Amino acid sequence: MEINAIYVIVAREFKKFVRERSRLFSAIARPLLWLFIVGAGISRLVPRDTGVPYTQFIFPGIIGMTILFSSIFSSISIIWDKEFGFMKEILVAPVSRFSIVIGKALSGTVVSTIQAAIILALFPFIGFKLGILQIIWVIVICASISFSISAFGIVLATFYDSYESFSVIMNFIIMPMFFLSGAMYPVKLLPDILRIVSMINPLTYGVDAIKHIIFTFEAGRMSPDFPFIIDIIVIILTSIIFVLIAGKSFERKG
Amino acid sequence: MILSTGMYQRIKLSGTNSMPIIKVENLIKRFGNITAVNDISFEVKEGTIFGFLGPNGAGKTTTINVLCTLLSPTSGSAFIAGYDCMKEPSEVRKAIGIVFQDTTLDKDLTAYENLIFHAYLYNVAKDEMKQRVDDALRFLDLYERKNDLVKKFSGGMKRRLEVARGLIHRPRVLFLDEPTLGLDPQSRTKLWEFIAELTEKHNVTIFMTTHYMEEAEVCDRIAIIDNGKIIAAGTPDELKKAIGGDVIYIKTTDNASAKKEIERLLKFGVSEKDSELFMTCAMGDTCIPEVIRTIGEKVLSVRLQRPTLNDVFLKLTGKTIREEEATGEDSVRESIRAYRRRH
Numbered sequence: 001m002e003i004n005a006i007y008v009i010v011a012r013e014f015k016k017f018v019r020e021r022s023r024l025f026s027a028i029a030r031p032l033l034w035l036f037i038v039g040a041g042i043s044r045l046v047p048r049d050t051g052v053p054y055t056q057f058i059f060p061g062i063i064g065m066t067i068l069f070s071s072i073f074s075s076i077s078i079i080w081d082k083e084f085g086f087m088k089e090i091l092v093a094p095v096s097r098f099s100i101v102i103g104k105a106l107s108g109t110v111v112s113t114i115q116a117a118i119i120l121a122l123f124p125f126i127g128f129k130l131g132i133l134q135i136i137w138v139i140v141i142c143a144s145i146s147f148s149i150s151a152f153g154i155v156l157a158t159f160y161d162s163y164e165s166f167s168v169i170m171n172f173i174i175m176p177m178f179f180l181s182g183a184m185y186p187v188k189l190l191p192d193i194l195r196i197v198s199m200i201n202p203l204t205y206g207v208d209a210i211k212h213i214i215f216t217f218e219a220g221r222m223s224p225d226f227p228f229i230i231d232i233i234v235i236i237l238t239s240i241i242f243v244l245i246a247g248k249s250f251e252r253k254g
Numbered sequence: 255m256i257l258s259t260g261m262y263q264r265i266k267l268s269g270t271n272s273m274p275i276i277k278v279e280n281l282i283k284r285f286g287n288i289t290a291v292n293d294i295s296f297e298v299k300e301g302t303i304f305g306f307l308g309p310n311g312a313g314k315t316t317t318i319n320v321l322c323t324l325l326s327p328t329s330g331s332a333f334i335a336g337y338d339c340m341k342e343p344s345e346v347r348k349a350i351g352i353v354f355q356d357t358t359l360d361k362d363l364t365a366y367e368n369l370i371f372h373a374y375l376y377n378v379a380k381d382e383m384k385q386r387v388d389d390a391l392r393f394l395d396l397y398e399r400k401n402d403l404v405k406k407f408s409g410g411m412k413r414r415l416e417v418a419r420g421l422i423h424r425p426r427v428l429f430l431d432e433p434t435l436g437l438d439p440q441s442r443t444k445l446w447e448f449i450a451e452l453t454e455k456h457n458v459t460i461f462m463t464t465h466y467m468e469e470a471e472v473c474d475r476i477a478i479i480d481n482g483k484i485i486a487a488g489t490p491d492e493l494k495k496a497i498g499g500d501v502i503y504i505k506t507t508d509n510a511s512a513k514k515e516i517e518r519l520l521k522f523g524v525s526e527k528d529s530e531l532f533m534t535c536a537m538g539d540t541c542i543p544e545v546i547r548t549i550g551e552k553v554l555s556v557r558l559q560r561p562t563l564n565d566v567f568l569k570l571t572g573k574t575i576r577e578e579e580a581t582g583e584d585s586v587r588e589s590i591r592a593y594r595r596r597h
Contacts, residue, residue: 008374016362085358089419092322093375094347 009103061183075153108150351420410441500538
């Protein structure tokens with residue numbers, strides 16, 4: 001494991017993230033639109049007696065969405081790096097493919113966790129009262145899901161290697177992953193087929209874990225869908241599995 | 255004088271005993287049914303400039319990619335600095351720097367950041383990094399622009415920055431794939447000055463590909479590759495001599511008698527064209543005095559024409575390198591790209 005190489009791959013991503021204000025701005029704007037426009041609209045349709053106000057219910061899902069988009073985008077930048085040649089600079093360096101994958105996955109983790117933390121900071125406006133320990137827990141969970149989704153994004157980037165495939169990824173992977181993650185509606189209320197799809201979606205368990213941490217009250221039908229320990233195990237397992245698959249596919253295709 | 259591949263190999267066996275820095279033996283690379291590199295062998299001595307010459311699609315870039323450990327060959331072997339390109343890729347990578355044909359810089363980072371990235375990637379000691387990056391930038395005359403984003407750089411500056419980056423980890427061999435492609439004449443000259451300095455002062459070996467024949471003149475040795483095969487190798491002078499040497503053109507007051515005298519005394523075949531006599535000889539510069547002595551007062555003017563590497567290429571392949579560019583050979587590259595995309 002080449003620590004210097006991993007460090008500099010992450011540092012590059014971070015530097016570009018900080019430099020591109022528009023990227024940060026749109027990354028923050030999207031969840032705000034969902035939270036305060038879509039959320040506020042739908043909350044009128046949801047009966048008041050479900051246990052949790054709808055805008056509070058979708059808060060963990062919106063954090064999950066922030067992570068989903070920014071992690072996949074960060075990893076998909078591999079396609080850009082290939083297209084513009086920069087990937088060659090990394091590939092001819094005396095650095096193992098596995099370190100490159102770890103570096104890329106951590107890049108996604110860093111930028112996604114920062115964005116998730118910014119959204120999390122809105123909790124007082126949604127009516128939550130969170131303690132410092134809860135905040136730390138949510139951030140730890142966010143970092144873990146970010147790592148797992150970023151690794152998943154690297155797998156995608158090795159399979160699709162032109163930007164035309166980007167809209168395919170957007171419409172057929174990112175959006176369904178978001179809608180079927182328990183972000184907008186509890187998984188247990190979904191029709192069977194959709195519930196099964198939700199259950200194989202790794203993001204579901206991340207969103208569920210955040211619900212466990214911040215829904216300190218009786219949430220009734222809107223309560224978390226799985227035991228907390230299951231969420232944690234799934235997040236850790238998928239992180240490991242995705243990073244291994246990413247490493248393998250990178251070695252073959254890189 | 256070394257011409258065919260066969261002869262080249264014979265020379266190699268009886269050649270110097272100092273270890274070559276690059277050694278390629280019977281290298282073959284196929285993409286599906288396309289044979290991009292077809293059984294080539296060559297060696298490069300440390301501290302020299304080796305030119306790999308040929309039209310687009312001849313197999314130059316494929317060979318570089320094998321040597322840089324980016325591609326594994328179908329068969330054959332390649333060694334750099336004594337390390338096996340297939341079995342010890344990591345050691346090979348430490349020993350080489352590469353400037354690819356297409357830019358591989360991150361345009362959204364500054365020149366300095368691109369080089370620092372490289373220093374970390376190659377595990378340069380932290381306390382040396384800044385110094386090495388600054389030195390490389392100064393060497394390639396880019397220090398003043400170090401904090402500018404690369405997207406603001408001209409083509410020549412980008413290429414120089416890539417050379418600077420390739421030197422950060424002090425490689426023993428620097429690969430330059432078509433280093434001057436698309437550069438204006440001034441940028442080219444400037445780049446060549448830096449490259450010459452590298453070999454002279456720092457004993458870096460340069461392996462370059464080009465299809466500009468004029469540029470290949472700076473090389474210590476050249477291999478000409480066409481359709482995946484090395485069809486000739488040697489120093490530029492050897493190659494030029496191999497196609498028959500220099501041509502001397504003479505204008506005289508009396509062509510007929512001058513022709514007779516030269517043919518009788520010097521045993522040269524002399525021809526006449528446009529009221530000018532011309533003859534071919536191996537060493538034009540030593541022939542001229544002899545010719546003048548022979549025909550004395552009759553000489554009006556003398557000029558010497560040396561063969562160019564273009565003539566060499568023309569003679570060996572029956573086509574000029576530029577013609578190739580425009581024709582179907584590009585499709586080889588396209589086919590390889592398409593093949594690699596599918597697999």
